[in-house]
Amino acid sequence: MNKMVTITVDGARIETPEGMNVLEAALEAGICIPNLCYIPSVTPLGACRVCIVEVVQNGRSKMTASCTLEAKEGMVIRAHSEDIIRARRNIVELLLAEAPNSRAIQDLAARVGVTRVRYPMRNNSCVLCGRCVRVCDEIWQSKSLGFVGRGRNRHVALPFNKRPEFCKRCNACIDLCPMTITPCPGPMKEPAVCGLCGSQLSMAEDTPDTCVWCELGRGFQCARWQLKGVLNTT
Ligand code: SF4
Numbered sequence: 001m002n003k004m005v006t007i008t009v010d011g012a013r014i015e016t017p018e019g020m021n022v023l024e025a026a027l028e029a030g031i032c033i034p035n036l037c038y039i040p041s042v043t044p045l046g047a048c049r050v051c052i053v054e055v056v057q058n059g060r061s062k063m064t065a066s067c068t069l070e071a072k073e074g075m076v077i078r079a080h081s082e083d084i085i086r087a088r089r090n091i092v093e094l095l096l097a098e099a100p101n102s103r104a105i106q107d108l109a110a111r112v113g114v115t116r117v118r119y120p121m122r123n124n125s126c127v128l129c130g131r132c133v134r135v136c137d138e139i140w141q142s143k144s145l146g147f148v149g150r151g152r153n154r155h156v157a158l159p160f161n162k163r164p165e166f167c168k169r170c171n172a173c174i175d176l177c178p179m180t181i182t183p184c185p186g187p188m189k190e191p192a193v194c195g196l197c198g199s200q201l202s203m204a205e206d207t208p209d210t211c212v213w214c215e216l217g218r219g220f221q222c223a224r225w226q227l228k229g230v231l232n233t234t
């Protein structure tokens with residue numbers, strides 16, 4: 001078993017196994033750090049930067065993604081300082097400009113308080129979060145998807161642009177993609193009351209009866225899952 005270390009996040013002392021990433025440690029302790037490309041139990045990629053935090057050391061601070069930051073003894077983290085809130089809003093604003101029609105990103109934007117988009121709208125079909133690639137590789141051991149190209153040409157592709165034989169047809173790549181993810185349908189398949197992952201509505205402290213704590217929400221770290229017992233939000 002890993003040695004336990006103590007870190008401080010927004011003033012709260014958290015005991016966590018050494019080496020666990022700071023995002024996971026904070027979420028497990030009930031401190032909600034918004035995130036997008038992170039998937040529990042899958043190697044973090046640090047692609048979206050939404051989970052950005054400040055690491056404070058010797059009176060100075062450095063901003064970094066918390067999902068790729070390993071917890072070390074005595075680490076002091078600010079996850080909701082004014083600078084971080086501003087930087088995170090800017091990151092989400094850029095994501096929204098890239099994918100203004102993504103429900104997941106719209107909800108994330110509402111949640112972190114983005115009220116306008118100052119960047120040119122692009123309407124991309126992919127924000128390069130790598131959720132599909134990693135879930136395919138690590139959960140389904142399929143490697144049916146991968147990144148190809150560089151810079152603005154970088155995108156996710158199938159080998160030879162054809163679904164390979166070894167694709168398990170699990171649809172996890174679609175279910176976990178922020179461009180296609182849909183709100184939880186609610187238990188009666190009626191319009192969702194709570195499943196608007198990360199929306200203002202789902203910030204209500206009481207979980208509506210209609211929330212079924214769906215696995216889709218857990219996989220995507222929807223606001224309900226993240227806020228289970230948590231009041232510290234952006
Ligand atoms: S449907 Fe195929 S490509 Fe998509 S995650 Fe499953 S195995 Fe991978």
Ligand code: SF4
Nearest residue numbers: 126127129130132177
């Ligand atoms: S296709 Fe979807 S899940 Fe895959 S990298 Fe692009 S936005 Fe992320």
Ligand code: FES
Nearest residue numbers: 035046049051067
């Ligand atoms: S969730 Fe950490 S960089 Fe995307």
